Amino acid sequence: MADTMTAQETQATGQYSDPNVTPPLGQAIPLGFQHVLAMFASNVTPSIIVAGAAGLAFGGAEQVYLIQMAMLFAGIATLFQTVGIGPIGARLPIMQGTSFAFVGVLAGVAATQGLSVALTACIIGGVIHFALGSVIGKLRWLFPPLVTGLVILAIGLYLIPVAIKYAAGGAAQFQMEAESFGSLKHWTVALTVVIVALVLKFFTKGTLSSAAILVGMIAGYIVAYLSGMVNFGAVAKASWVTGITPLPYGFEFSLGAVIAVTLVSIVSAIETVGDASATAKAGAGRDATDEEIQGATYADGLGTAIAGVFGGLPNTSFSQNVGIVGMTGVMSRHVVTIGGVILILCGLMPKVGAVIASMPLPVLGGGVIVMFGMVASAGLNMLSEIPMNRRNMVIIAVSLAVGLGLNLVPTAVQYLPGVVKTLMTSAVAPTALCAIVLNLVLPQED
Template sequence: MAETSIGTPDQLRDPNYTPALHKAIPLGIQHVLAMFVSNVTPAIIVAGAAGFGFGSNSPDFPELLYLIQMSMLFAGLATLLQTITLGPVGAALPIVQGTSFAFLPIMIPLVAGKGVEALAALFGGVLIGGIFHACLGMFIGKIRFALPPLVTGLVVTMIGLALVKVGIQYAAGGVPAIGTPEYGSLLNWSAALVVVIVTLGLKFFARGMLSVSAVLVGLAVGYVYALMVGMVTFEAIGTSWSRAAGFALPVPFKYGFEFSLAAVIGFCLMAFVSAVETVGDVSGITKGGAGREATDKEIAGATYADGVGTAVAGIFGGLPNTSFSQNVGLIAMTGVMSRHVVTIGALFLILCGLVPKVGAIIRTVPIEVLGGGVIVMFGMVVAAGISMLSDVDWNRRNMVIFAISLSIGLGLQLEPGAVQHLPDTIRILMTSGLLPAALIAIVLNLILPHELAEESTEEVSGGMAGHGAGSLPHD
């Protein structure tokens, strides 16, 4: 049997195989590079929505660093749960965990403009939602019928649509700059566009690690550009570095604990979506890396790890964790199925999370540069949702479900004042856009008769009838 520079084909398909250390370490670091920016970005977005000061002299600066630090630390610890396992918790597969974008449409309204005081309710929701998420592992296989591609594709698309506004705001100068003469300036947009152009160039014209880490390299180039044009100074970098500790441990219930019904309901409902996403990622890993279907034990273990990792993160000030899809593609590309390679990456993340100076350097990245990166990432979330929707048979029934869910969900998100008279808890959930769209789609998919699927769609689609999964009608 032919042997590659890493191992034989049988070894590469074995999750328990460990390549030589001098090869396993770069492979593990590559997994971290593929997810690093996506992992810390939600913490920065939540801090920005809460109104944290982003300057190194801001009184909120240590809190921002802490959120970034926890994102790295608990992504690493949750990944270890997946690769090493703890009893039934973990899939014993090369699954990389990270902070989930999916929960941002829930988290942003919860903390909007409320500062550090809002974090007690936020992390209370993360903790309870994580426990609920872990419980889903006991019957995840039995609820998948309620979440077909029509529902999951709509939800993922709505997540992206809810976030694209954030990317544009960041590229223009950030939420605090709205209304100022500097907001939307050519200088701000130039920094964001440098990141977008470099990212696209590397993604499509480079190979190997450069292509996989295109967003990270794009941000690095954008950072250098920002230094050159004076958007960030070495003095600011030095101040951030000096204000950050060399080593720090997480603090349990650092922001207190508060029970918020809106937070708990929101996080528990989103746990369903995250759990189904994890099922898809586990299946993608086993198919792409080992050429087989995932077992029920692997799917349940991965879901347990999602929930336990999220609950523990909530105790210490970390955001919800989920499996990262970009690393699934990386496994398919490299052909290395070893879970111990991912364990090495997890240890690197934990090390970064225990050293706040790493977060201090991340925080010196101008918001405009970060905006270029998130424009690409959030756009890819929308594209992923549309890709999932291409598997839907667009008959009249499914078109009606999609139309009503999208119209109400996106409409409430764009015009939150339409439900201003609702109680605060319900108003927050409704104006997220994501939850009403998901609930409507799930309920309609369960109650509408499938006989509609056999009827003509012309009267509702202007002739664009469904002629198969993801297809357009023929002339």
């Protein structure tokens, strides 16, 4: 502990420990690009999954558009955080990106009710998320590590089967290469991604280590290309620059979808509070101020609401980028602003989105095996902070059993009204509700 505190104190006195100080451009631009590399794969993956759940053609124009919006509004939301507008934004080096926390809920809604309902829920959920900024400090007691860790663990466990399906060559909604599902060709590509990512993560340092998953997916992409699995037809047809379309799928309200997205938004807001606090501690050796935490939550909500209007999914602060701040000791918010601008430029270029959309499913599968596993591991890490007494073990057992069980067997609640059924089979929402209620009503043990 003494060594850690000494490092933080030393870092806090460094020339770049002030968020308002900018390193020379020769250093700031590579650092900004490193922030993009660290989050790029995680940022676009949720859009690919939700697009697939909605039945959009894999590699088609609609999927390309959703990928573009993921990049564009991650960049815009990042500027909300780093540059700020009035009380909006922490004005800290916080990188925003599309949140995995919403994938389970939105994939279910998109598959059963369509993208119009899912994106409408994102818009309304974003507005509610924004409003949480004024009361976020008062709600934190509802989400101790026991509850938040359970929710994050449930998200990871829910998504892992999706990763395996992709790695094996597809999923039911894509209806592609069904005859070769699980073939050695597919698993060779997926395992290339996993092996390269692990080697780079643990046996290299700096940018290669930070961008291990992205580089692993590039390696898998090359293997897939050499195997004849890549089709660049959509890339050739895609334009270099395009505009954006408001409400591309219309506006369709569903109470169940809004409630489910709102519940996840609350958890996302709590995660952002943690990231803002961790950023301030890692980069400047201090605690985040109330204004920074409030501003970070406002930026989260505003970014989510505006993204939903144009076809983007909810965004949140990215924890991996907090690690970069700690690793480099560069607290400058303007470095992350450069990263946000890079994402905006990528989002306005359909060619970039088409290249990503041409990525075969096993490549994506190899990447998300690692990413989804890390989501589950992050939940376990949070749960490791709590005492494993009988009370807490019962809360964990019941919450996961109900949340994941109903998701695996949705017909168990087939006679419930549509709104309630959507909530009960979303995995995340029932896990969160059970954990919150049980944590409130069960007596504490000595």
